[in-house]
Amino acid sequence: MVNKSTTNGVSDPNLENKRTKVTLTNSGVENARGTYYNGAYTSVGYDNSFNLDRFKENFKINILSETPNELVFEMIGVDAPIANALRRIMISEVPTMAIEKVYIINNTSILQDEVLAHRLGMIPIKVDPRKFNFKLPNKEYTAEDTLIFQLKVKCEKDAITGKIINETALSKHLVWVPTQDQEDMFPNEEDRPRPMEDDIPIMKLRPGQVIDIQCYCEKNIGREHIKWSPVCTASYRLQPVITVDKSIKGDKANELLQKCPKNVFDIEESGRVVAARPLDCTMCRECIRDPEFEENVKIERVRDHFIFSIESTGALKSREIFQEAIKIFIEKCNIVEESINKLVN
Amino acid sequence: MTLASAPSATESCNSFIPPSFDINKVEIISDRPDCATFVFTDEDHTLGNALHYVLMKNPKVDFSGYSIPHPSDNRMNLRIQTKTNITAQESLLQGLTDIKDISRHILDTFNNALD
Numbered sequence: 001m002v003n004k005s006t007t008n009g010v011s012d013p014n015l016e017n018k019r020t021k022v023t024l025t026n027s028g029v030e031n032a033r034g035t036y037y038n039g040a041y042t043s044v045g046y047d048n049s050f051n052l053d054r055f056k057e058n059f060k061i062n063i064l065s066e067t068p069n070e071l072v073f074e075m076i077g078v079d080a081p082i083a084n085a086l087r088r089i090m091i092s093e094v095p096t097m098a099i100e101k102v103y104i105i106n107n108t109s110i111l112q113d114e115v116l117a118h119r120l121g122m123i124p125i126k127v128d129p130r131k132f133n134f135k136l137p138n139k140e141y142t143a144e145d146t147l148i149f150q151l152k153v154k155c156e157k158d159a160i161t162g163k164i165i166n167e168t169a170l171s172k173h174l175v176w177v178p179t180q181d182q183e184d185m186f187p188n189e190e191d192r193p194r195p196m197e198d199d200i201p202i203m204k205l206r207p208g209q210v211i212d213i214q215c216y217c218e219k220n221i222g223r224e225h226i227k228w229s230p231v232c233t234a235s236y237r238l239q240p241v242i243t244v245d246k247s248i249k250g251d252k253a254n255e256l257l258q259k260c261p262k263n264v265f266d267i268e269e270s271g272r273v274v275a276a277r278p279l280d281c282t283m284c285r286e287c288i289r290d291p292e293f294e295e296n297v298k299i300e301r302v303r304d305h306f307i308f309s310i311e312s313t314g315a316l317k318s319r320e321i322f323q324e325a326i327k328i329f330i331e332k333c334n335i336v337e338e339s340i341n342k343l344v345n
Numbered sequence: 346m347t348l349a350s351a352p353s354a355t356e357s358c359n360s361f362i363p364p365s366f367d368i369n370k371v372e373i374i375s376d377r378p379d380c381a382t383f384v385f386t387d388e389d390h391t392l393g394n395a396l397h398y399v400l401m402k403n404p405k406v407d408f409s410g411y412s413i414p415h416p417s418d419n420r421m422n423l424r425i426q427t428k429t430n431i432t433a434q435e436s437l438l439q440g441l442t443d444i445k446d447i448s449r450h451i452l453d454t455f456n457n458a459l460d
Contacts, residue, residue: 036401050402052446059450061458073458075451081398082447088391134363224361319459326452332392333441333448336385339370344434 010046017300022238024299026288034079034303064307071318074239075306083236083306089325090234092222096129096315097147097193098122099227101216108210111203120151120215121227123171123200124313127193129230130324131185132219143180147193147217150175155205164207172198174215193217196314230321232311238301240283242275245296249273256297259287279307362387373434381433385421389413393421399443405431 010016017023019041023030035041038049058077065072075083102117109116127147135145153169166173176193186192203211222229242264248256253273257265261284266276275281281299288294310318362368368386375381385392393411400409408426425433 036398038402038404038406048402049404050399050443052443052450055447056450059454061451061454063458073455078447078451079398081394082444082451085391085395086451088389093391136363221361319455322455323452326448326455329391329395330445330448332388333445335370336388336392337438337441340373340434340438343371343373 010041010044012044015041015044020303021241021300022303024283024285024288024301026285026291026294036079036081066319069314069318070309070311071322072307072309075236075308077304078306079304083308085329086322086325087234087236087308089328090231090310090321091229093328094230094316094321094324095134095219095221096228096230096313097125097127097132097217097219098225099125099149099215100218100220103214103216104212105214106210106212108208109203109205110209116203116211116213119202120174120213121225123174123202124196124315125149125193125217126196126314127186127217128191129219129315134220135218141216143182145219146179147182148177148179149193149215149217150177151202151211151213151215153205154210155207157207166205168204169202169211170198171195171200171202173202177214230313230316230324231318232313234308234310234321236306236308238303239305239307240275240278240281241298241300241302242278242281243298243300244273244275246272248293248296256287256293259290259293261286375433378432379429380424380426383423383425383433383437385423387419388421389419390421393423395444396423396437396440399440399447400425400436403436403439403443404428405439406436 010019018031019035022032035048038047040048042048055077060076061073062076063071063073099121102120104113104117107113107116111119125147132147133142133145135141151169151174153166153173155164155166157164172195174195205211220228244256244265249271253267253271256273257263257267262277262280262282264275264277264281265273265287268274283299283301285299288297288299308322310321312318312321316324370386370388372384372386373381374384390413393413397409397411400406405428406425407428409424411421411423413421423437425436427433427436431439
């Protein structure tokens with residue numbers, strides 16, 4: 001039973017504004033926290049409880065831009081706890097492969113073994129982590145949970161030209177060593193495990209210095225160590241809404257345009273000021289610093305309109321990271337559900 | 346090269362427990378059917394806040410709240426007080442179903458938006 005008023009929101013405009021928007025003032029942020037209690041608006045005839053059909057009706061996703069490594073999209077009609085859970089999962093619970101154990105056979109460079117091992121761990125490895133299992137503690141390595149890379153670099157001075165060869169050990173010197181039938185796991189050349197970028201400097205070498213290292217990659221999650229995080233960053237911000245009162249005209253309008261460092265405002269032909277590029281607003285509040293303008297310019301953000309930006313390190317595409325995050329979220333719920341059912345029965 | 350030639354380092358200093366590991370995820374502390382504290386192992390704000398949110402949105406639930414008693418412990422407590430006709434366990438299961446429904450719809454919508 002969906003009350004007609006529920007789709008339109010609360011009839012009192014002040015209360016409705018409080019419910020749906022976060023307001024910025026000179027003194028700080030107002031109504032930052034949403035009200036989620038199901039009976040919070042019962043007295044004004046609004047049903048604040050969760051209803052799947054109503055959620056489906058209001059929920060929207062629009063892709064704003066997609067490049068190989070970055071995805072920007074807007075998600076409308078979902079509340080912060082769910083959006084934040086997905087953001088947190090993308091950062092710390094979507095697994096990838098990263099170098100975890102490093103066996104140093106020879107290292108005559110000036111970089112200490114432990115510093116070198118740490119640097120190697122940070123190199124993003126381009127391989128689909130979904131093809132691998134988590135390595136269980138106190139178990140031997142298997143082909144299903146471990147990838148081996150070899151790093152063998154010798155710096156020399158060319159006898160004839162005098163040029164120094166291999167002055168910098170780069171990530172491209174990391175060579176994948178397939179074990180058992182691992183080659184069959186990657187039939188396509190481009191799927192083969194390799195460092196994401198070829199030109200990440202690992203260390204500088206001088207003639208005569210040698211490194212000979214074996215690296216073991218394991219699958220794990222970003223909560224354990226950030227090197228396993230699939231994203232450079234995954235973040236969201238709320239959609240800004242800026243409204244300017246029509247009393248701002250003429251010189252005042254030009255003054256307001258000058259105030260904004262991000263050039264958010266435009267003057268329409270009618271002389272009214274409009275926020276033409278609200279997405280550029282950084283919420284610096286420069287436009288409302290003058291008390292005279294604070295009364296006439298309103299800066300707000302829509303509480304359930306999220307602009308997600310997911311920047312991938314390369315192992316998974318940004319879109320795959322988001323898809324995986326949702327699947328992991330569902331799986332988390334399944335595990336808890338199973339556990340409760342086991343306890344009750 | 347074969348894995349047999351790998352040096353035998355089997356010890357691990359990592360604390361993450363893979364999902365395939367069978368651990369007791371939830372413990373229930375309750376002496377009345379309508380209210381209970383659920384103690385989650387290896388869960389944090391991700392599930393805690395999401396569950397708190399869907400439970401508060403459930404008209405059969407009077408109160409829900411969660412806390413992480415200590416940042417060094419991998420535990421999260423969730424307290425639920427229901428109105429009549431439903432036990433705390435049932436409301437938690439309903440909450441999990443709601444989260445899954447929301448997530449599935451987000452995934453479907455996202456996949457449609459990509460096409």
